[in-house]
Amino acid sequence: QEFKNMRNSYVAISKYTVGFTAGPLRPDYQIMRHHSAAGNVVEPTDYNENIGISFGVTGDVRLIQKLYANISLLYDRRSFEQEEIILGFQRVYSEQTEQRLSMPLMLRYIQPIRNWNVFAGGGYGFHFLVKATGDFLHMPLESEVPMIDGTPHLAENVDITKQHERLTRSWQLTCGIQRPFNKYILEL
Numbered sequence: 001q002e003f004k005n006m007r008n009s010y011v012a013i014s015k016y017t018v019g020f021t022a023g024p025l026r027p028d029y030q031i032m033r034h035h036s037a038a039g040n041v042v043e044p045t046d047y048n049e050n051i052g053i054s055f056g057v058t059g060d061v062r063l064i065q066k067l068y069a070n071i072s073l074l075y076d077r078r079s080f081e082q083e084e085i086i087l088g089f090q091r092v093y094s095e096q097t098e099q100r101l102s103m104p105l106m107l108r109y110i111q112p113i114r115n116w117n118v119f120a121g122g123g124y125g126f127h128f129l130v131k132a133t134g135d136f137l138h139m140p141l142e143s144e145v146p147m148i149d150g151t152p153h154l155a156e157n158v159d160i161t162k163q164h165e166r167l168t169r170s171w172q173l174t175c176g177i178q179r180p181f182n183k184y185i186l187e188l
Contacts, residue, residue, distance in 0.1 A: 011112070017185060018059040025052035027078045052078030060108065070106040070121065070174075075099070085141070093137040096160070099130045104172050117178035117185075127168045132161045 029047040056074035063069055079097040086092055106123030139152045178187045 022055035
């Protein structure tokens with residue numbers, strides 16, 4: 001009985017964890033300058049973002065006590081729309097889709113509370129643009145004064161990867177809760 005009591009008084013703490021992560025992605029883009037000098041867009045204004053997806057692998061390495069190093073390799077896909085009226089007679093619309101690989105490097109403090117773990121942390125992330133494509137529409141608007149409006153033009157699935165920075169960086173913060181189940185952990 002004494003041996004059982006002693007054994008039950010110990011708490012198993014993970015030295016390493018490896019897992020999978022997935023979830024919806026809600027980006028927030030902002031126009032930092034006019035798309036064109038002739039546009040009616042007021043600066044700055046938001047793009048219309050679409051819900052994206054992010055998934056990948058993640059892992060923790062215990063450094064000391066309750067402090068862990070966390071590294072992840074994530075793939076995400078996101079898209080947004082932008083529209084502009086040029087000189088009151090032409091509508092310019094674009095939809096852009098981006099695919100990225102991200103590698104966040106973070107430190108996390110994990111505090112056990114009964115059957116749960118609460119964590120908070122922060123770090124730095126590196127993001128590599130794999131591919132960016134766009135659909136573009138230029139369409140004349142109806143006008144009271146007769147004029148040569150041109151013809152509508154639609155270009156779909158145009159590769160615009162080279163128009164973007166391929167490698168970007170960001171500061172990142174994280175917090176959440178974990179629920180251990182034997183050798184597994186569910187984390188939000």
